[in-house]
Amino acid sequence: MTICLATTVTARRAYDLVNELQAYFVSKLDALPEPVQGSRFNPASWLRAGGKFGGGTRFIATDEQLFNRASVNVSQIQYENDATKKMASATALSTIVHPRRPDMPSMHMHISWTEMKDGSGYWRVMGDLNPALPDADDKSLFEQAFVDAVGRELCTYGMAQGAEYFYIPALKRHRGVAHFYLEAHTSGVFDADLTMAGRFGRTVIETYHKISLSHLGSPSTLTPSDWAAQLAYHSIYFLQVLTLDRGTTSGLLVHAENDVGILGSLPSHVDKALLRSCVPQLPKLQQTLLSNLLDVLPDAPKSLVDDAVKAKLATVVRQFYQEHPEAQELMARADRLAPTQQNHRGAE
Helix, strand or coil: CCCCCCCCHHHHHHHHHHHHHHHHHHHHHHCCCCCCCCCCEEEEEEECHHHCCEEEEEEEECCCCCEEEEEEEEEEEECCCCCCCCEEEEEEEEEEEEECCCCCCEEEEEEEEEEECCCCEEEEEEEEEECCCCCHHHHHHHHHHHHHHHCHHHHHHHHHHHHHHCEEHHHCEECCCEEEEEEEECCCCHHHHHHHHHHHHHHHHHHHHHHHHHHHCCCCCCCHHHHHHHHHHHHHHHHHHHHCCHHHHHHHHHCCCCHHHHHHHCCCEECHHHHHHHHHHCCHHHHHHHHHHHHCCCCCCCEECCHHHHHHHHHHHHHHHHHCHHHHHHCCCCCCCCCHHHHHHCCC
16 A cells, blocks of 8 residues: 655655655765675565555664664654544654664664644654763764754753653663753744754764764774673663653554564663663562563573564553553653654544
8 A cells, every 4th residue: 555645845844854864874874884785774664554644664774793783764654634633744763773883882863743733843853872881082072963953052952851851760870971852842933943953863963973983993802891881781771762761652552553663772682680680770660561571581691682572572561551551650751741642642
């Protein structure tokens, strides 16, 4: 079935932007040493309601010499002909790169435009640098990218919001070292905000490419402790995404047609024993959630998180919040909270 996209000019322009950024990011990752013929990525598509309400395409990394996991996703969901929904469409780019080498930082970026049927709309813009082995120069470059992309005033606000959103209260630490987050953002001028979102995406992509080149171009002797630090960090990333990240959880609760894609941010392996040790530190409800998640992970020193495991993890998350909707109050948030799930559910 053909995918049905949104018809408004603003939604189509947002869709053009995220597709442009997706192609640009894949091209920059393909150009990293050693450049490849063809691409390091394979496309995978999914449909919402058989394409009636849109869908998306993600590019999944296949080069295991360079990537632990990487996924560059674009989607557009639209409800223009569904009278039960106040939302007209949601258009998004969501990316995650986990390099194979522990000395190279992971990176996450999300840019989305949500449009309501009354013509209003807002942006969600975020980026964060996630190293297993922190590097002060990388952190400085990434934070400067935020300033260059949006200006110092908006950057100061966005970084403060990011520091709040990506904090893990139970562990008294952040996920990552450089954070930027705008939720429900609009200046009231679509063209200006579209330009800002595009500049943010391109600047972050170019900065991450520069950081990656600096590591790949420098000789590095990796030790067993470096690889252990990466596994530990990937485990904390797993914990944050599946117990705190509001965007991931909302995606899983809205529909079950792209579970593997929504969980494309997860690294390839985690330390189940380390995660088990975190359970008592969490609030009571989240103890139950994390314990249930751990029950579907393989028992191994390094638990593999493949597509089959992702599907099980998605089911656990969905069932948990259906049974304990009040637990959503424990998830991450900044000073603005968009009604993402209600936008999709409408009067259902």
